[in-house]
Amino acid sequence: MTASSRSYRAARPVEGPFVATVEDIPQLNEVFTEAFTERYRKDGMTGVRVPPLNPAIWQYAIEDAGDGALCWRDDRGRVVAFNMAHHSGSEGWMGPLCVRPDQQGAGLGKVIVQAGMRWLRLQHAKVIGLETMPRTMDNIGFYSNLGFVPGHLTVTLTLDALASDRPARRLSQLPPGARAAAMAACLALTTQLMPGYDFTRELELTDRLALGDTLLFGPPDAPSGFAVCHTVPLVEGRVRDELRVLKLVLARRTELPQMLGALADFAKRSGTRRLAIRLQGDYPEAYRTLIALGARVRWTDLRMSAHGWNETPPSEGMILSNWEI
Secondary structure (H helix, E strand, C coil), rough: CCCCCCCCCCCCCCCEECCCCCHHHHHHHHHHHHHHHHHHHHHHCCCCCCCECCHHHHHHHHHHHHHEEEEEEECCCCCCEEEEEEEEEEEEEEEEEECCCHHCCCCHHHHHHHHHHHHHHHCCCCCEEEEECCCHHHHHHHHHHHEEEEEEEEEEEEEEEECCCCCCCCCCCCCCCHHHHHHHHHHHHHHHCCCCCCCCHHHHHHHCCCCCCEEEECCCCCCCEEEEECCCCECCCCCCEEEEEEEECCHHHHHHHHHHHHHHHHHCCCCCCCEEEEECCCCHHHHHHHHHHHECCCCCCCCEEEEECCCCCCCCCEEECCCCC
């Protein structure tokens, strides 16, 4: 489809969506930095300058989204907006997504969100969601007018890195054949807890792009849990200081403390200072567990889902799925 955009600021005409590639990373970073810096300015934080993301993280986002890495260009071919739409089996979500400030106010934001939703429906997603800043009423109202409803907060908590005597097995330590079998076993566990969900692509990309690793809890051919983690810096030019958990699956919620211990150990062994886990508000007891272990609250996001396309936590076990990169 083509989106024509002319605002009162005489914005250039816009066409799209096109599929973004790794060659677009510098332009994506430029739009990302400008748009989110402007968002903070509007929220009263005039001194905040959002830094560009690590190109390795952009490559992960683009390859994870595939044909859902949607971007829009002006008449000079420059990226002016993008929406990274991802699906992990039946779970669909969008992010990051933004419009360059000089193109805002002309309806392009609505276009890119609806395009992402349409793409996710074509992938047979049963969940369509995103996360936004809970303090930003403009964003919440904007997404609400497009049919999204607010759910729980996602709270980012951190624990200090801490070595243990028994490190967890990591996917990267396995030979190729056993690695494939372990990924299949992780899919079987995920399917058991949440039919339709599939994090195989995230495991494979994390391994192939050397962004971090996947911890396996229990036997590799029949794990009772796993966690996909990234150790590379999120921000371009920064040092490695944080282990970020992107996906976490546990057959039994009671095993969360042991999994957190394994993650804190991996954080220590990978040269990062702390473990960061983004906990969905569907798990209040897990939140209490983290706080009891000394976790510190660092950030909050509001999870929103399209009406009729909302997520439901598993009746047994736990699935944490980060809706950001």
